[in-house]
Amino acid sequence: TQCTSEVARMKNLNLIYMGEFEVEPWYFSPYPAELTNSPVLYICEFCLAYFGSKKQIERHRQRYCDLLYPPGNEIYRKDEISFFEIDGRRQKSYCRNLCLLSKCFLDHKTLYYDVDPFLFYILTKNDDHGCHIIGYFSKEKESAENYNLACILTLPQYQRHGYGRLLMQFSYELSKIEGRLGSPEKPLSDLGLLGYRAFWSEAIVDLLVDYHGEISIEELSKMTSFTTQDILHALSSLDGIRYYKGRHAIVLSEAVLEAYKRSKAKKRRSIDPKYLKWAPPI
Ligand code: ACO
Ligand code: ZN
Numbered sequence: 001t002q003c004t005s006e007v008a009r010m011k012n013l014n015l016i017y018m019g020e021f022e023v024e025p026w027y028f029s030p031y032p033a034e035l036t037n038s039p040v041l042y043i044c045e046f047c048l049a050y051f052g053s054k055k056q057i058e059r060h061r062q063r064y065c066d067l068l069y070p071p072g073n074e075i076y077r078k079d080e081i082s083f084f085e086i087d088g089r090r091q092k093s094y095c096r097n098l099c100l101l102s103k104c105f106l107d108h109k110t111l112y113y114d115v116d117p118f119l120f121y122i123l124t125k126n127d128d129h130g131c132h133i134i135g136y137f138s139k140e141k142e143s144a145e146n147y148n149l150a151c152i153l154t155l156p157q158y159q160r161h162g163y164g165r166l167l168m169q170f171s172y173e174l175s176k177i178e179g180r181l182g183s184p185e186k187p188l189s190d191l192g193l194l195g196y197r198a199f200w201s202e203a204i205v206d207l208l209v210d211y212h213g214e215i216s217i218e219e220l221s222k223m224t225s226f227t228t229q230d231i232l233h234a235l236s237s238l239d240g241i242r243y244y245k246g247r248h249a250i251v252l253s254e255a256v257l258e259a260y261k262r263s264k265a266k267k268r269r270s271i272d273p274k275y276l277k278w279a280p281p282i
Contacts, residue, residue, distance in 0.1 A: 015039065023157060072084040076277070079269075084121070087119055098120060106151065122135075149171045200226060207223060209260070
């Protein structure tokens with residue numbers, strides 16, 4: 001899903017209105033030129049259709065669109081959080097709209113039109129007015145490189161609240177059910193790298209703090225569905241690998257354990273696999 005030709009394009013939208021939010025795009029996205037001239041782009045938060053005026057989107061909601069959740073199967077629900085699985089082949093316009101929206105926040109890659117080979121997992125927060133999209137990740141139906149995630153996005157208004165971790169965790173829960181290891185598609189963006197590093201590290205420290213005895217990187221990999229490469233990356237970002245008495249050892253410093261405790265104290269939401277109703281698509 002590389003798209004280098006767009007890299008140098010100028011940001012072409014000033015402001016997006018979506019549900020109750022105003023969002024400022026970060027990067028160029030190939031919305032039709034006639035719409036990018038208007039000062040504000042109005043996006044239906046449920047079907048992700050886009051309009052140049054408030055009047056048009058109101059008409060859309062009143063007459064044409066009664067959607068209150070993403071157009072796919074709800075495969076997870078706990079408390080007010082759900083995940084919907086959407087097949088790019090079956091819901092082309094929704095998935096194309098999603099890619100256009102997500103391109104506003106991703107500079108180096110995304111797919112716009114050929115959505116068929118992908119599944120999209122939409123994270124929503126639910127209330128009496130519907131299931132509101134918070135973020136999503138896409139996943140190739142068949143990945144030659146064993147990627148378990150192609151693109152990930154938390155909409156800017158929801159960033160830094162732990163939803164990125166939730167999306168990442170979900171992608172690995174799917175990999176566990178598939179009985180495979182997984183890793184995100186490269187290259188990662190700066191924020192993608194920061195997010196994954198934080199997520200991998202916490203998950204690994206979480207396993208190790210309560211673990212007694214020896215454990216190998218391969219065993220950690222089996223338990224998490226992370227690749228050994230990603231585990232080593234996370235451990236070295238924690239400065240956690242030492243050569244000790246002729247062997248490699250994992251060492252978690254006081255500082256790392258303190259940071260872990262502080263992060264745990266935030267009591268972020270996590271995925272409870274009990275509520276995941278999913279089998280790998282055949
Ligand atoms: N500055 C520094 N650290 C950050 C930042 C930031 N702006 N954003 C995230 N982090 C790190 C922090 O350690 C953070 O934990 P903390 O908030 O407890 O300090 C951790 O990442 C994860 O934070 P979350 O709240 O769980 O993640 P968030 O919901 O913000 O989503 C994501 C992370 C998805 C990468 C988001 O930043 C995003 O959508 N960015 C734009 C799109 C993008 O770049 N996607 C990745 C492309 S690569 C790929 O798709 C394979
Ligand atoms: Zn709509």
